[in-house]
Amino acid sequence: MRQRILVAAAIAVCSGAFCWLVLTRLHQGSADFYWTMRAARSMLAHQNPYDTPLEQYPLTAALFGIPFLAFPAEIAAGLFFGISSGLLAFGLLKEGGYSRLFVFFAYPYWGALMTAQWSPLIMAGALIPILLPVTMAKPQLGIPVFLTRASRIGVIACVVALGITLALVPRWPLWWIGQFGHYEHFFPLLVLPGFLLLAALTSYRDRDAWFLVLAALVPQRWFFDSFILWLIPKSRREILYTTGCSWFVGVWRWYHMPHSMTQVGRWTVLGFYLPMLLVIFMRARSTRMKPAVTPRGTPGTS
Numbered sequence: 001m002r003q004r005i006l007v008a009a010a011i012a013v014c015s016g017a018f019c020w021l022v023l024t025r026l027h028q029g030s031a032d033f034y035w036t037m038r039a040a041r042s043m044l045a046h047q048n049p050y051d052t053p054l055e056q057y058p059l060t061a062a063l064f065g066i067p068f069l070a071f072p073a074e075i076a077a078g079l080f081f082g083i084s085s086g087l088l089a090f091g092l093l094k095e096g097g098y099s100r101l102f103v104f105f106a107y108p109y110w111g112a113l114m115t116a117q118w119s120p121l122i123m124a125g126a127l128i129p130i131l132l133p134v135t136m137a138k139p140q141l142g143i144p145v146f147l148t149r150a151s152r153i154g155v156i157a158c159v160v161a162l163g164i165t166l167a168l169v170p171r172w173p174l175w176w177i178g179q180f181g182h183y184e185h186f187f188p189l190l191v192l193p194g195f196l197l198l199a200a201l202t203s204y205r206d207r208d209a210w211f212l213v214l215a216a217l218v219p220q221r222w223f224f225d226s227f228i229l230w231l232i233p234k235s236r237r238e239i240l241y242t243t244g245c246s247w248f249v250g251v252w253r254w255y256h257m258p259h260s261m262t263q264v265g266r267w268t269v270l271g272f273y274l275p276m277l278l279v280i281f282m283r284a285r286s287t288r289m290k291p292a293v294t295p296r297g298t299p300g301t302s
Helices: 002-025 033-044 059-068 073-096 098-105 107-115 119-127 129-136 139-149 152-168 172-177 194-203 207-217 223-231 236-255 261-289
Strands: none
Touching: 002 073, 002 098, 002 107, 033 059, 033 073, 033 152, 059 073, 059 129, 059 152, 073 098, 073 119, 098 107, 098 236, 107 119, 107 223, 107 236, 119 129, 119 139, 119 223, 129 139, 129 152, 139 207, 139 223, 152 172, 194 207, 194 261, 207 223, 207 261, 223 236, 223 261, 236 261
16 A cells, blocks of 8 residues: 555656646646636635636536645646546556556546646546546546446545535536537547447447447547546556557647547547457457366366
């Protein structure tokens, strides 16, 4: 446990410091985390945060932004992203050992770091039950995690978090729903060749297959949203393979700015979703090819 905590803390410090450095050098303030902090201030003042179409986070996200209001913008975003990464590292070490930490080399993680995104914390919510309420901070990413990873303690925590926000601003869900029309997005399943992802359901006994399809059904905006898919690969080989594929998108993005959500969606499907589909196929094939174990004391056959 001590070693896990030390490694997770080191990742938290390094990722948080790097996020702060990037935001400071690029003069981005708190980047995307600005909207969480803005909503938090409005919630504490019992005001409507949805007085601009640019505010699109549910008030459940604002609940997690309150502890960071005391800090300057870049520091707040760096602290948020560092803590998120540290909690994710702690959860990964609990589930599968040090090999799982290779997920931090995936391109979507670095895309999330550049703009202080929620995807690492939502992944942590899949691994640490008490953190499940973070899935309500960005529901389009949280729904696949909630439906495949919900636990009793996690659901109770979600109810408590939702109750607090409703007590502070009772009408916020109606105001938030009114913002849906301003959200630019794509659905991975509806972007060619996204329909191929339905083939994952041939491995319907694998929870990761359902997770992949559910993730393909929810609206997404940019490459960093796909980082939650790195809950699927478990072995070092699977993680390195999917991480390597992700950087084909990273290199392409370095030289080209996508001109439409369809273009973003197509590269997302090709670089992130289809490699995950192959992981599920190979895992199912490996399971089928495992030889049957002969019980001890049972004579073998020739």
